[in-house]
Amino acid sequence: MSNAPFWRGVIPAITTPFAADGTIDHAFLAHHARTMIQAGCIGIVPLGSLGEAATLSFEDKCAILRTLVEALEGKAPVIPGIAALSTDEAVRLAREAEKIGCAGLMVLPPYVYSTDWREMKAHVEAVIRATSLPCMLYNNPIAYRTDFVPEQIAELAAELPNLQAVKESSADVRRFAAIRALLGERLELLVGMDDAIVEGVAMGATGWIAGLVNAYPHESVRLFELARDGGARAAQELYAWFLPLLRLDTVPKFVQLIKLVQEQVGLGSERVRAPRMALEGAERAAALVVIERAAATRPVR
Template identity: 25%
Template structure:
């Protein structure tokens, strides 16, 4: 059974000026996403700046999200690490505080082999009882889950049910879908490639774009799955410029700037990330206005 079908938002973590988590703003953003039609909340992922959080803070943010969402949509907690032991510990804690599923990025910096990836996901799976989404994003981690490995893990590791595909390699996604024959759910991890991945049997997207247009992203996925390809195509293509602006610098720098522009108190990013450049702020503001959300 799929954890979700549709558009899940890879939600930001708002910070106060002193760097602490702004839970009031976080609650407002969560409510706006649910009201807007997001089908799942993915908390403490890349967009949530989880790599800048200590373990206590990481779990506190997940718990707040779980409690705030209150089962209205699934909450999927980012719990991957460059250390298997750390990933296991965070995954256990995420399950304890009520997460419905886990998003586990491949180990970064420690560039393990394909067998190492298998053992990593097996160790996490053996420690928890909730479903796991693998996260393939080699541009950030330096490690690629090969299609054959993803299928092996999905077939042999009990809780691994899906993969977030952010490699950008549509040919590899097609190979994965061909080998999998439905044994694994595929979610797009790139907002500009949602329709191509849906066309290969994908279940939806884990999205940054959803921050600024949750209903449009949800509607696009559902239109495609309902067979209204023309509407889905229109929604995808009319967003290409705003998606480009949301990734004009390293994620989540632009999306935090966008949320501040839209009136949410998203606050600053944490170092080593820096604030969006003035040039890209103007591009982002222009694209949000042309897209009709600002």
């Protein structure tokens, strides 16, 4: 699979569905992944922040990957997030993902511990070198307190041939231009924050690791295509409708919010795994106002 098509398009950061007893709902997970691909998404990213990966055991993660690889039958790549408390566990998960049949990896810095460039570079380098799979570096300094700046990304790209892409979630769209200035077309650039998709595409991004796509797959794919093919002006009307929902992706309870949207549109359940709890009271009511307003004015597909 060549570099460009693998990363270019909308790739859901898929949520992890839970049954009433708290176990993973594998049947719905498989169905949901197929729904995303049928809507025009080009791959699936499980085990990310939105997938509640920090609450999943190693065995949970492997079971999710097996379900998705089997469900998609090679029609679209499964690209799991690889994050752990220790480098050894992250390397182990990366190797297991390759054995299961995943097509690529999204490599994160370690959970909890964040430090200097020497240690963070050693961690992601160990994971990327652990397999032959194409890899995407996930830069999210807000969530993980580790910021891979463009110069450091260029250093990694020079040393790691299978590093093919960067998911940029620093909230600074200038990063895209900076990476391009250093690396040209060496890496594919993907937007990691829903409410920056049009701006990110304008700055050179060619892919979108999306969150609200779990509830609105057709609209997400259409928005990306409009921004890619016609620029901000072409995407303006759909983006204006979508933005109140997309902004739900950038707050601390984004998992609960996105799952609530899924439930409201009939594409999932709002069940989350502790320590998260489903929204209630005024917080839930305020979210429902946003969700219901969007549903009432939903563009005709």
